[in-house]
Amino acid sequence: MAENGFELETFLPYRLNRAAEFVALRFAAQYKARFQLTRPEWRTLAALGSSGRSMTATEIGAHSSMHKTKVSRAVFSLEQRRWLKREEDGRDRRFEHLALTPAGEQAYKELTELAKRYQAELLSTLGADDMEALATGLRAVERAMKKSVAGE
Amino acid sequence: MAENGFELETFLPYRLNRAAEFVALRFAAQYKARFQLTRPEWRTLAALGSSGRSMTATEIGAHSSMHKTKVSRAVFSLEQRRWLKREEDGRDRRFEHLALTPAGEQAYKELTELAKRYQAELLSTLGADDMEALATGLRAVERAMKKSVAGE
DNA sequence: TCATATTAGTTACAATCGTAACTATTGATT
DNA sequence: AATCAATAGTTACGATTGTAACTAATATGA
Numbered sequence: 261m262a263e264n265g266f267e268l269e270t271f272l273p274y275r276l277n278r279a280a281e282f283v284a285l286r287f288a289a290q291y292k293a294r295f296q297l298t299r300p301e302w303r304t305l306a307a308l309g310s311s312g313r314s315m316t317a318t319e320i321g322a323h324s325s326m327h328k329t330k331v332s333r334a335v336f337s338l339e340q341r342r343w344l345k346r347e348e349d350g351r352d353r354r355f356e357h358l359a360l361t362p363a364g365e366q367a368y369k370e371l372t373e374l375a376k377r378y379q380a381e382l383l384s385t386l387g388a389d390d391m392e393a394l395a396t397g398l399r400a401v402e403r404a405m406k407k408s409v410a411g412e
Numbered sequence: 413m414a415e416n417g418f419e420l421e422t423f424l425p426y427r428l429n430r431a432a433e434f435v436a437l438r439f440a441a442q443y444k445a446r447f448q449l450t451r452p453e454w455r456t457l458a459a460l461g462s463s464g465r466s467m468t469a470t471e472i473g474a475h476s477s478m479h480k481t482k483v484s485r486a487v488f489s490l491e492q493r494r495w496l497k498r499e500e501d502g503r504d505r506r507f508e509h510l511a512l513t514p515a516g517e518q519a520y521k522e523l524t525e526l527a528k529r530y531q532a533e534l535l536s537t538l539g540a541d542d543m544e545a546l547a548t549g550l551r552a553v554e555r556a557m558k559k560s561v562a563g564e
Numbered sequence: 565t566c567a568t569a570t571t572a573g574t575t576a577c578a579a580t581c582g583t584a585a586c587t588a589t590t591g592a593t594t
Numbered sequence: 595a596a597t598c599a600a601t602a603g604t605t606a607c608g609a610t611t612g613t614a615a616c617t618a619a620t621a622t623g624a
Contacts, residue, residue, distance in 0.1 A: 266524035268462035270547065272534055273436045274455065278477035279553040280428035282560075287425050298610085303426065310420035317573065325430035329612065332574060354572040354619050372418035382424055385559075386552040394549020395422065400542030401431040407537075408434075450580085469603065481582065484604060506589050506602040 287378050291371055300326060300334040302371070305343065305360070309368030314347070314359035325405070343367055439530050443523055452478060452486040454523070457495065457512070461520030466499070466511035477557070495519055 268274055284299070291297045297305070303324045308315055315323075321331045335358060338344040343364030349355035360368060383391050420426055436451070443449045449457070455476045460467055467475075473483045487510060490496040495516030501507035512520060535543050 264521060264524060266462075266528050268458050271458075271527055271531060272543075272546070273432070273439050273530075274458060274476070275550045275554070276428065276432035276435055277455075278475075278557070279550055280425070280432040281477040282557050283428055283553065284425045300610095303429075306420050306423075306426060310418075318571090323430075324426070325433040327612065328573070329575085330610090333610085336574090352572090352620065356573075369416060372416060375423055376418050378425075379423060385556050386549075390549050390552030391424075392549075393545040394424070394552065397538075397542050397546020397549050398427045398431055400538040400546065401435065402427070404537050405430070405434050452580095470601090479582065480603070481605085482580090485580085488604090504590065504602090508603075 283382065287375070290374050290378070294374065295367060295371070298334070298337075300330045301337055304331060304334040304338060305364065305368055305371070308344065308358060308360050309365065309372075314357040316355050316357060320358070338364065435534065439527070442526050442530070446526065447519060447523070450486070450489075452482045453489055456483060456486040456490060457516065457520055457523070460496065460510060460512050461517065461524070466509040468507050468509060472510070490516065 288299055288302070291302050303326060304320055307320045307323045311323075317328065317331045317335055320326070320335075321328050324331075326334075335344065335346075339346065341363075342361055344358055345361055346356045346358055349357060386394070440451055440454070443454050455478060456472055459472045459475045463475075469480065469483045469487055472478070472487075473480050476483075478486075487496065487498075491498065493515075494513055496510055497513055499509045499511070501509060538546070
């Protein structure tokens with residue numbers, strides 16, 4: 261009941277979390293079954309694959325909202341599979357430039373097919389209008405994310 | 413780059429996850445600092461507090477998209493704090509009806525004040541229009557969640 | 565130049581998590 | 595009634611996680 265004007269049903273962190281969890285689980289089952297990939301591994305692979313260039317671990321973390329230790333471990337395990345290679349930066353050797361190998365790109369490509377199918381499924385259950393609204397709202401959150409990386 | 417028509421920047425699971433993580437972290441820092449609450453504990457407390465009635469652990473899990481072991485552990489620790497009490501169902505003793513104690517309600521009320529402040533902050537950084545769009549989109553996902561509980 | 569601060573990334577360790585197996589109870593089928 | 599299936603919730607255990615401390619490299623600035 262409305263004790264004091266707060267309604268959980270309108271509270272963004274709660275709603276976003278449960279929606280994210282719900283939407284992620286079905287898809288996770290697919291890439292886990294196909295490639296034995298964990299969620300951080302898929303997210304790392306996706307960040308690299310979609311950027312089409314090399315990225316540092318820190319960039320991947322910022323792009324995916326993953327903790328740096330999560331990224332570090334995902335990078336390690338993708339490297340073990342030879343889906344990713346590291347190259348150290350010549351000017352500043354603290355940086356490692358990470359890029360997919362051909363095998364990694366191939367796997368990514370295959371995963372994008374699953375993803376496209378899943379996205380189409382979502383589109384049809386949510387409806388185009390609500391999907392569009394969701395995209396608009398998420399874009400705003402993403403803007404806020406970029407700002408908060410820049411500032412503070 | 414756009415290898416085959418898939419764009420990670422439009423892929424819902426990825427976007428929802430990173431937005432949820434981003435938005436949740438700042439708020440989690442607050443309830444952790446104030447009450448030493450974990451995320452599952454806050455979510456369980458919130459589900460109960462906002463419903464204003466008793467719920468079973470399964471209902472809480474469905475409402476919050478939390479795994480049943482997460483709920484089970486959160487319920488246990490809230491019970492330890494005397495913020496929640498269990499009552500067994502007379503007709504079917506598999507069910508436990510969970511409800512907040514007065515102390516639990518008091519804590520919930522205090523947390524809703526933090527939540528309201530945080531929500532206001534979000535509203536001002538996202539803007540009213542985009543916030544509204546996000547709410548519309550999330551509502552659609554929530555409808556899909558309810559259906560998938562009903563079916564299959 | 566030397567000390568101090570900052571940043572990228574890794575890792576030890578304790579805490580948390582999910583899978584699968586479990587107990588307990590009820591429902592369904594014969 | 596007796597069996598078998600289904601459901602609510604818990605728990606053992608191995609896997610995954612985040613915190614904090616660490617290494618290594620670079621930047622800052624007296």
